[in-house]
Amino acid sequence: MQFIVKRDVLLKSLNFVQGIVEKKNTLPILSNVLLQLKDKKLSIVATDLDIIFYDEIKNVKIINEGSTTTSAAILYDILRKISSDSELNFELKSENKLSLKSERADFNLLCLPTDNFPTFVDEFDGQEISLNNNRFLKLLNKTRISISNDDTRHYLNGIFLHLSEANGRNFLTGVATDSHRLSSSSLEIENSTDFTSLILPRKTVFQLCSLLTETSDQLSMHTSDNKVKFSLGNMKLISKVIDGKFPDYKKVVPTNNDKTLTVSSKDFINSIERVASVSLDRKEGVKLVVNKDNVQLSVNSANSGDGNEKIKAEFNSGSLNISFNSKYLIDIASEVEDKNLKMNLKDSVSPVLIEDASDKNSYYVIMPMKI
Numbered sequence: 001m002q003f004i005v006k007r008d009v010l011l012k013s014l015n016f017v018q019g020i021v022e023k024k025n026t027l028p029i030l031s032n033v034l035l036q037l038k039d040k041k042l043s044i045v046a047t048d049l050d051i052i053f054y055d056e057i058k059n060v061k062i063i064n065e066g067s068t069t070t071s072a073a074i075l076y077d078i079l080r081k082i083s084s085d086s087e088l089n090f091e092l093k094s095e096n097k098l099s100l101k102s103e104r105a106d107f108n109l110l111c112l113p114t115d116n117f118p119t120f121v122d123e124f125d126g127q128e129i130s131l132n133n134n135r136f137l138k139l140l141n142k143t144r145i146s147i148s149n150d151d152t153r154h155y156l157n158g159i160f161l162h163l164s165e166a167n168g169r170n171f172l173t174g175v176a177t178d179s180h181r182l183s184s185s186s187l188e189i190e191n192s193t194d195f196t197s198l199i200l201p202r203k204t205v206f207q208l209c210s211l212l213t214e215t216s217d218q219l220s221m222h223t224s225d226n227k228v229k230f231s232l233g234n235m236k237l238i239s240k241v242i243d244g245k246f247p248d249y250k251k252v253v254p255t256n257n258d259k260t261l262t263v264s265s266k267d268f269i270n271s272i273e274r275v276a277s278v279s280l281d282r283k284e285g286v287k288l289v290v291n292k293d294n295v296q297l298s299v300n301s302a303n304s305g306d307g308n309e310k311i312k313a314e315f316n317s318g319s320l321n322i323s324f325n326s327k328y329l330i331d332i333a334s335e336v337e338d339k340n341l342k343m344n345l346k347d348s349v350s351p352v353l354i355e356d357a358s359d360k361n362s363y364y365v366i367m368p369m370k371i
Helices: 007-017 072-080 133-144 151-156 202-214 265-276 326-335
Strands: 002-006 032-038 041-047 051-057 060-064 066-071 087-094 097-102 105-112 128-131 158-166 169-177 181-189 198-201 219-223 227-232 235-240 259-264 285-290 294-301 305-312 320-325 340-345 352-355 362-366
Touching: 002 007, 007 041, 007 051, 007 072, 007 087, 007 202, 032 060, 032 072, 041 060, 051 202, 066 072, 072 105, 128 133, 128 181, 133 158, 133 169, 133 181, 133 202, 158 202, 181 326, 198 202, 198 235, 202 227, 202 235, 259 265, 259 305, 265 285, 265 294, 265 305, 265 326, 265 340, 285 326, 320 326, 326 362
Parallel strands: none
Antiparallel strands: 002 060, 002 087, 032 041, 032 066, 041 051, 051 235, 066 105, 087 097, 097 105, 128 219, 158 169, 158 198, 169 181, 181 362, 219 227, 227 235, 259 340, 285 294, 285 320, 294 305, 340 352, 352 362
């Protein structure tokens, strides 16, 4: 096995690999990346047994075909420190030694045979859906803030993707909740009646966001019984889906909150961050005293002091006192595209609906907290 490839081309692929491979693993082979030369292309494969990343590099000079696996982290670290646009000359010297030469540098990397590397089957029976790259990335970003980290309720550890319909239009909707807050975002698609609802795991969501941020290639999603495949040009991300039933989230979305607070999104975020600075614990509650033309924000920490600030607002009701987790509020407000944030309230203890006038297909629900 011997080939020559540009450093920048291989480094881009290995950059995505880093988020997949496990740095500390009971199976050493899972810390490795598979390099395979076949059919005039270099294939890059990495997996943690739940997610598989696959990439094809066609701009490669193949001298001898073959395959091997070597440490993904070490190879990535070496390439990062080699000059941009350098040529890399790889040669498999033996079953357990891969030679890498570039400029005046010479490395010998330990290898593990490919026999022990997990194989994957790229067969999907479900319907393929074409998605707009930027719009799907926006959907993921807006919903992933509410993914739960509580592993005891594993069905909340991801984004629930499902079809929805409104006014005769078809949407792919993503929803996530940690029971304290909920995020929902939808994008319009062509009719896809064969799509099976699924829960996309947290790690897959973050890796997919990384891929979508770095490429403008057309995105397609292909589903099967217990897995999903995302294709982007020569790259593929195949993932298991979470085995579980997502709760009926629509039951917690308020429909009769008649008190409306409108406030500048930017001013709201900045004010929360300032008053919350008095506490080292960003989960500390921020108290809102809502009046007709302003909001008084305050944080009171028994360990470090208190902070208060008043900002302009519009409120269509009498005075209302309500408190929230400051981090949750900032996370949601940061995803609102409109210059103004609209909060629909009922009282100081009921769920609050937050809407975005610039994105009618997204909304958020947040539970007040007791202080």
